[in-house]
Amino acid sequence: MSDPDFHDTDVLARLRGVRRKRGAVQALDGVDLALPAGRVTALLGVNGAGKTTAIEVLLGLQPADAGEATLFGRSPFAHDAKAQVGAMLQQTQLPERLTVAELLALVRSWYAAPRSIADCAALAGLDGLMTRRYGRLSGGQQRRVQFAVALCGRPSLLFLDEPTTGLDIDARQQVWRAIRELVAEGAGVLLTTHYLEEAEALADRVVVLDRGRVRMAGSVAEVRAQVVQRHVACDTQLSEATIAAWPGVTQVARDGARVSIVAGDADALVRRLLAADAALANLEVRRAGLAEAFVQMTTEREAA
Numbered sequence: 659m660s661d662p663d664f665h666d667t668d669v670l671a672r673l674r675g676v677r678r679k680r681g682a683v684q685a686l687d688g689v690d691l692a693l694p695a696g697r698v699t700a701l702l703g704v705n706g707a708g709k710t711t712a713i714e715v716l717l718g719l720q721p722a723d724a725g726e727a728t729l730f731g732r733s734p735f736a737h738d739a740k741a742q743v744g745a746m747l748q749q750t751q752l753p754e755r756l757t758v759a760e761l762l763a764l765v766r767s768w769y770a771a772p773r774s775i776a777d778c779a780a781l782a783g784l785d786g787l788m789t790r791r792y793g794r795l796s797g798g799q800q801r802r803v804q805f806a807v808a809l810c811g812r813p814s815l816l817f818l819d820e821p822t823t824g825l826d827i828d829a830r831q832q833v834w835r836a837i838r839e840l841v842a843e844g845a846g847v848l849l850t851t852h853y854l855e856e857a858e859a860l861a862d863r864v865v866v867l868d869r870g871r872v873r874m875a876g877s878v879a880e881v882r883a884q885v886v887q888r889h890v891a892c893d894t895q896l897s898e899a900t901i902a903a904w905p906g907v908t909q910v911a912r913d914g915a916r917v918s919i920v921a922g923d924a925d926a927l928v929r930r931l932l933a934a935d936a937a938l939a940n941l942e943v944r945r946a947g948l949a950e951a952f953v954q955m956t957t958e959r960e961a962a
């Protein structure tokens with residue numbers, strides 16, 4: 659399945675049929691991907707699926723072996739294309755002896771119309787860190803500084819490779835707020851994350867990579883709709899073994915009086931529950947989330 663075409667005017671960067679081999683591995687195997695302005699595209703996939711390779715090809719950090727990569731309509735290797743891009747990669751080296759304020763001043767000097775240092779600090783939540791040396795910060799604090807560095811040139815397109823890994827809840831929510839603000843200003847964002855609730859909260863489009871191929875692309879709702887499983891929960895005295903033996907039931911778990919069930923056909927399950935237990939209470943049915951969709955896709959792949 660490939661990423662559908664957007665109007666070319668909206669697309670800031672694109673991969674078309676890109677193939678890239680890393681060592682013996684076909685890291686990208688004919689990937690189509692379009693990154694539009696004013697939207698968050700979440701690139702998801704298990705470890706080794708090819709997410710970082712896709713980002714590096716789009717950034718001109720490695721070439722495509724075949725197919726085409728464009729950044730603002732030009733080659734990703736063109737210097738003027740990179741000037742409109744901000745990137746927070748997994749491996750980032752910044753000068754350790756500079757203070758955060760010095761670091762941001764340095765990075766701002768590379769851009770034509772950078773954000774103010776105060777704006778960068780507010781967006782990335784750097785209160786109290788500005789006079790600290792970068793090398794002395796904790797891992798999570800360094801990650802926040804890396805986020806500030808990525809956005810300080812006022813980029814039209816932002817690449818965020820697992821930006822919130824290692825961040826505490828407050829810092830993660832700060833990054834989410836900042837991403838929403840940048841997108842509201844019109845920036846395009848490519849986000850990779852292993853936190854599926856993060857993709858669910860932020861992404862307009864989700865692209866699932868699997869062994870270098872686009873396995874699925876669409877809105878969060880479209881990806882979730884691929885999953886037929888439903889969650890049913892209720893208070894019942896019926897035993898787990900009884901429910902587990904019913905057709906279509908894939909998981910049963912009990913917590914006190916409450917039983918949580920995952921099943922393919924929620925309607926049939928609910929009818930059966932009500933028929934079997936007249937005292938059944940607090941019935942709840944919900945659609946599977948992005949996390950379950952992702953697990954189902956990955957499990958199908960392993961089973962294939």
Ligand SMILES: Nc1ncnc2c1ncn2[C@@H]1O[C@H](COP(=O)(O)OP(=O)(O)OP(=O)(O)O)[C@@H](O)[C@H]1O
Pocket residue numbers: 680681682683684685703704705706707708709710711712
């Ligand atoms: N320098 C390299 N030499 C050989 N193989 C590599 C190299 N870099 C990446 N690969 C392989 O290419 C494939 C894709 O790697 P990539 O880093 O793009 O995956 P990813 O989806 O970003 O994974 P993760 O979620 O772990 O960051 C993997 O199988 C990886 O082992």
